[in-house]
Amino acid sequence: MISVDFDDLTAEDVSRHFGRRRALSRISFHTPRGSILGLLGPNGAGKSTMLAVLATLLRPSSGTVRYGTHTASASGAALRSRIGVLGHDLFLYPELTAHENLAFFAGLYGALDARHAASAALQRAGLADRAHDPVSSFSRGMRQRVALERALIHGPRLVLLDEPFTGLDDASTAALVSRLQGLRDAHAIVVVATHDLDLAEGLLDSALFLRDGRVAEVVARPDSLRSTYRSIMRRST
Amino acid sequence: MIRTAWLVLKKDLTVEVRSLEIAYTTLFFAISCVLFFAFALVKEGKAPEDGAAGILWIAIAFGGTLALGRTFERERQSETLRALLMAPADRPAIYIGKLLGIVALLVAAEFVLVPLVAFLFQAPLLSHPFWLGAVLLSGTIGFATVGTLFSAMLVRARSRDVLLPVLLYPITVPVIIAGVRATAALLQPDVELAIVRFWVALLIALDVVFMTLALWTFEPLMTD
Numbered sequence: 001m002i003s004v005d006f007d008d009l010t011a012e013d014v015s016r017h018f019g020r021r022r023a024l025s026r027i028s029f030h031t032p033r034g035s036i037l038g039l040l041g042p043n044g045a046g047k048s049t050m051l052a053v054l055a056t057l058l059r060p061s062s063g064t065v066r067y068g069t070h071t072a073s074a075s076g077a078a079l080r081s082r083i084g085v086l087g088h089d090l091f092l093y094p095e096l097t098a099h100e101n102l103a104f105f106a107g108l109y110g111a112l113d114a115r116h117a118a119s120a121a122l123q124r125a126g127l128a129d130r131a132h133d134p135v136s137s138f139s140r141g142m143r144q145r146v147a148l149e150r151a152l153i154h155g156p157r158l159v160l161l162d163e164p165f166t167g168l169d170d171a172s173t174a175a176l177v178s179r180l181q182g183l184r185d186a187h188a189i190v191v192v193a194t195h196d197l198d199l200a201e202g203l204l205d206s207a208l209f210l211r212d213g214r215v216a217e218v219v220a221r222p223d224s225l226r227s228t229y230r231s232i233m234r235r236s237t
Numbered sequence: 238m239i240r241t242a243w244l245v246l247k248k249d250l251t252v253e254v255r256s257l258e259i260a261y262t263t264l265f266f267a268i269s270c271v272l273f274f275a276f277a278l279v280k281e282g283k284a285p286e287d288g289a290a291g292i293l294w295i296a297i298a299f300g301g302t303l304a305l306g307r308t309f310e311r312e313r314q315s316e317t318l319r320a321l322l323m324a325p326a327d328r329p330a331i332y333i334g335k336l337l338g339i340v341a342l343l344v345a346a347e348f349v350l351v352p353l354v355a356f357l358f359q360a361p362l363l364s365h366p367f368w369l370g371a372v373l374l375s376g377t378i379g380f381a382t383v384g385t386l387f388s389a390m391l392v393r394a395r396s397r398d399v400l401l402p403v404l405l406y407p408i409t410v411p412v413i414i415a416g417v418r419a420t421a422a423l424l425q426p427d428v429e430l431a432i433v434r435f436w437v438a439l440l441i442a443l444d445v446v447f448m449t450l451a452l453w454t455f456e457p458l459m460t461d
Binding site: 055057077078080081083085087107109110150 | 244248251317326
């Protein structure tokens with residue numbers, strides 16, 4: 001399987017329309033490897049649409065997304081092999097066991113020993129003892145951990161996470177935060193769309209505040225996210 | 238490409254073996270069709286001439302439509318279709334894997350339907366098992382090839398359950414007609430194999446045309 005690599009992610013004037021509705025309007029940003037970018041904003045701000053565009057699942061109506069020097073239209077499958085996505089839905093088959101789910105996706109991503117990759121991922125998730133239980137019997141938090149391992153099983157350069165803290169208890173949240181910091185240390189580019197400003201606090205290297213599909217503000221090294229968010233939202237209404 | 242298709246097929250069959258959801262609904266519906274027609278058409282132990290051929294194919298088409306609807310509905314429920322499309326695998330390979338899963342399921346249903354129709358309609362369906370197998374397999378592939386593509390295409394449509402048969406049946410009419418005529422030819426007292434061969438050749442030609450179009454259009458249909 002051919003793969004490409006890249007050192008940064010750049011969006012240039014990205015817009016996306018659904019019929020007459022404009023979901024994204026001229027979004028631009030740049031983020032280097034080894035950093036965590038937050039997409040913040042209220043419901044309907046365009047966070048999930050932006051993630052879908054970055055994941056190459058949606059084509060921008062105008063503008064370009066550059067993965068280093070590559071674009072989705074030119075690099076296609078080779079680029080997708082370096083992108084990992086954790087969606088709001090978890091992308092897991094409830095009838096299959098955690099091990100079967102991970103082995104299936106490891107196989108799709110071209111892992112030579114998919115079963116070994118799945119076992120190692122379950123070990124990292126702390127779910128090795130539940131490896132052969134169907135995912136339908138898992139709690140939301142456990143499913144989320146399996147889903148995160150599914151997104152990371154192929155060692156992606158770009159990791160896209162949509163509301164990753166949903167349904168997690170304190171221990172799972174701390175484990176996820178530590179995992180994301182580990183990805184940053186491993187030089188991945190992490191993009192997190194979240195409502196949860198308290199959890200994002202201290203985790204993000206930069207934040208893109210979206211409102212009605214537009215960039216309300218870009219903040220580097222954000223601190224006190226909640227007050228920044230409130231003042232930005234007040235200004236843009 | 239073969240590896241991806243095999244992975245998708247294996248996954249679909251594992252899910253189906255665990256839930257048996259599609260197998261039960263498809264079989265129940267197809268068997269109900271056959272029984273209703275048997276009660277309506279078989280009088281004093283005599284079935285209408287060639288009726289068995291039409292009823293067998295109606296049961297396959299109606300049961301198959303149910304199976305086709307569910308196979309992508311399952312991928313939609315947990316949004317796993319997005320994960321499949323995100324994988325760096327060839328997208329036509331995903332289509333082939335889903336298609337093989339549907340064909341396997343319909344062939345399994347036919348193993349139940351053929352003896353049932355033969356018994357209820359006193360039809361010598363099993364007198365030429367090789368040719369019957371060729372007719373059913375080539376017809377099933379043609380039907381499922383179009384059905385799998387439309388099912389994938391409609392996965393995000395709100396009225397997909399209504400639209401699937403509306404789109405599927407007109408396009409697959411040639412397959413159903415060829416299947417019915419070939420099966421009817423096998424039910425004659427003196428079977429003319431040349432006629433059967435002609436219909437099987439036509440079915441294979443339709444399979445090739447439908448498969449080529451499906452592989453060509455699957456990727457653009459699934460993007461965006």
